[in-house]
Amino acid sequence: MNPNDAAGPIIVFDAECILCSANAQFVLRHDRARRFRLASMQKDVGAGLYRRFGIDPSNPESMIVVAGDRLLRDSDAVLAIYAGLGWPWKAVSLLRVIPRFLRDPAYRWLARNRYRIFGRREACWVPSPGDADRVL
Template sequence: MNTTTDAGGPIILFDAECILCSANAQLVLSNDRQKRFRLASMQGPVGAALYRRFGIDPTNPDSIIVVDGDHMLRDSDAVLAIYAGLGWPWKALSIFKAVPRFIRDPLYRMIARNRYRIFGKRDSCWLPAPEFRDRIL
C-alpha cells in the first residue's frame, strides 16, 4: 500500500521551476478551503516517481497531472478538475468541459510546451509558505 497516494486526497503534480505553474500551486493552496489537494513538484522524489508511474518523463513532462489513487488526469482535464475541486467561484470554470477535449488539449499543450518562454522560469524551485508545508509532498 502506498500511503502517499492512497490517503489524503488527490495530488497535483506541478513544475516548481515554472512561474505559471508555481503561481497556480499558490492559488490552489490559498483557495482550497477543504484542504482537498496535496501538491508535489516534478523535481522532487514523490512527484518524479508519480510521473514515472504513469509513463511520463519527469525531466521533460508535457502535462500537469492530478493523481487520485490509481486514477490519473492530465492536460485540460487535470486543470478543470483542480478548479472544480476548489469550489465556487473557481468551479465556474468547469463550463469549459463543454469544449471538446480535441480542442482543449492542444491549446493546453501549446501553453505547457512554451511555459518557460511565455511566463519565465525560476532559478530554484518555489517553496510554499510555512502554513502550507504540510500539504506539499
Template sequence: MSANPASEDGPIIVFDAMCVLCSANAAFVLRHDRAGRFRLASMQGEIGAALYRRFGIDPANPESLIVVEGERALQGSDAVLAIWAGLDRPWKALALFRIVPRWLRDPVYRWVARHRYRLFGQRSTCWIPTAQQARRIL
C-alpha cells in the same frame, strides 16, 4: 507516508516548481482550496518524479501537470478542469469549460505547456510554500 501517497487523503497535483506559471497555479490552488482537498508535489521532488514515472511521463521533460487520485492520473486540460472543480466558489464554475470538447482544449493546453518557460519565465530555484502551506506539500 505509505508507498503509494496517492491512496491517502485526496488527489495530488504534480507540477513543475521551476515554472513561474505552474508555481503561481500551485499557490492559487492552496489559497482557493480551503477544504484542503488537494495536496501538491513538484516534479523535481522524489514523490512527484515517482508519480510521473508511474504514469509513463518523463519527469525531466513533462508535457503536462497531472492530478493523481488513487490509481488514476488526469493530464492536460482534464487535469486543469479537475482542479477547478475541486476549488471553492467562484473558481469551481470554471469547470464548466468541460463543455468544450477535449480535441479543442488539449491542443491549447499542450501549446502553453510546451512554451511555458518562454511565455511565463523559469525560476532560478524551486518555489517554496509558506509554513502554513507546507503541510499540503509532499
C-alpha cells in the same frame, strides 16, 4: 507524507515554472477544504508519480492530477482542480463542454512554451510553513 494514502488528490506541477508555481499558490490559497496536495516534479514524490504513469519527469508534456490509481492530465487536470476548489472557481470547470480535442492542443501548446512565455525560476518555489503539510 505518503502519496498513496487517501488524503486527497495530488497535483504534480513544475516548481521552476513561474506560471505553474503561481497556480500551485492559487490552489493553496483557495482550497479551503484542503482537498488537494501538491508535489513538485523536481522532487522524488512528483517524479515518481510521473514515472508511475509513463511520463518522463525531466520533460513532461503535462501537469497531472493523481487520485489513487486515477490519472488526469492536460486540460482535464486543470478543470478538475478548479472544480475541486468550489465556488466561484468551480465555474471554470464548465469549460468541459468544449471538446477535449479542442482543449488539449491549446493546453499542450501553453505547456510546451511555459518557460518562454512566463519565465523560469532559478530555484524551486517553496510553500509557506502553514502549507508545508500539503506539499509532498
